[in-house]
Amino acid sequence: MIENQSIYLALSVALFIIGAAGAICRRNAIVVFMCIEIMLAGVSIAFVTFSTANHSLDGIFMVIFVMAVAAAEAAVGLAIFLLMYRKQGSIDLDKFNLLKW
Amino acid sequence: MELVFLLICGGVAVIASLLVIFARSTLHSALWMVLSFFMIAVVYVLLHAQFLAMLQVIVYAGAIMMFIVYAIMMLNLRHDSKVKTASKISKVIGIGALIVLFLELMLVSLGQNLTAIQGPVTDKLVATYGRMAVISNFLFSDYLLPFEVVSILLTAGVVGAVVLAKRER
Incomplete structure (x- = not known):
C-alpha cells in the first residue's frame, strides 16, 4: 500500500474514460488515434501504481512494452492515414467504410 | 507535498486530455496531448518510476507526438477541422455505457485496499x-x-x- 493509492487509480480511470469518450465522439482519425494513446496512458498509470504498491517490477515492464507497441502502432497507423488521405482526400472515419459490408 | 503535486499534475493531465477531445484544430489537440504526457511523466516520478518518466518524455512526448504532428502538417487538414459527430443513438449509448463504467471503476479504486502479496523488489x-x-x-x-x-x-x-x-x- 502506498500513500494516495486511490487518487492514482482515480486519475488512471479518468484518463481511460476520457480517451474512450473521445474515440467514440470524434471522427478525425488522428484525434481518435491520440485518444487511444490517452487510454493507454491511463492503463499505464494503474500498472505502475500497483507495481509500486506491491514492490514488484512486472507492471513497469508491462508499461515499457506498451510504449514499444504504441511506437510501432504510431508508425504503421500514420502510414495507413497517409494512404487513406491519398485515396479519399480526407481522414474522416465516417467516410472510410472500406471494410463495411 | 506529494499530494499537492499529485493533485496539480493529475488535474492538469485530465484537463489537457479533455482539451484534446474538444479542441477544434487537430494541431491544437496534438499540443494539448504533449502537455498531458508531460504531466503523466510527473505522476510516474511521484510513483518512484523515474525510468518510465524518462521514457514517457522521450518516447511519447518526443517521438510519437513528433510523428503525429508531422502527419497532421503533411496531410494539410485545415479544411475538415470542425468537430464531427457520429449518429445520435450510437453516441448516446456509448457515452451512457462509459458513464456506468466510470462509476464502477471509481467505486472499486476508491473503495478498498487493493494490494496483494509483496514482490521481490x-x-x-x-x-x-x-x-x-x-x-x-x-x-x-x-x-x-x-x-x-x-x-x-x-x-x-x-x-x-x-x-x-x-x-x-
Whole structure:
C-alpha cells in the first residue's frame, strides 16, 4: 500500500474514460488515434501504481512494452492515414467504410 | 507535498486530455496531448518510476507526438477541422455505457485496499543497487524473451510503415 493509492487509480480511470469518450465522439482519425494513446496512458498509470504498491517490477515492464507497441502502432497507423488521405482526400472515419459490408 | 503535486499534475493531465477531445484544430489537440504526457511523466516520478518518466518524455512526448504532428502538417487538414459527430443513438449509448463504467471503476479504486502479496523488489534491494540496476537486471534475465520479441515487432513496424507509405508505380 502506498500513500494516495486511490487518487492514482482515480486519475488512471479518468484518463481511460476520457480517451474512450473521445474515440467514440470524434471522427478525425488522428484525434481518435491520440485518444487511444490517452487510454493507454491511463492503463499505464494503474500498472505502475500497483507495481509500486506491491514492490514488484512486472507492471513497469508491462508499461515499457506498451510504449514499444504504441511506437510501432504510431508508425504503421500514420502510414495507413497517409494512404487513406491519398485515396479519399480526407481522414474522416465516417467516410472510410472500406471494410463495411 | 506529494499530494499537492499529485493533485496539480493529475488535474492538469485530465484537463489537457479533455482539451484534446474538444479542441477544434487537430494541431491544437496534438499540443494539448504533449502537455498531458508531460504531466503523466510527473505522476510516474511521484510513483518512484523515474525510468518510465524518462521514457514517457522521450518516447511519447518526443517521438510519437513528433510523428503525429508531422502527419497532421503533411496531410494539410485545415479544411475538415470542425468537430464531427457520429449518429445520435450510437453516441448516446456509448457515452451512457462509459458513464456506468466510470462509476464502477471509481467505486472499486476508491473503495478498498487493493494490494496483494509483496514482490521481490524490497526497499533494501533498491537502496543497495539502485532502482535502475534492479530494473535492468530483471529486464535482461526474466524478461529477455519479451524484450527480443518487442525488438522484432518494432523492426516489423518500421518496415511495414515504409512499405505502406511508398507510392506504387
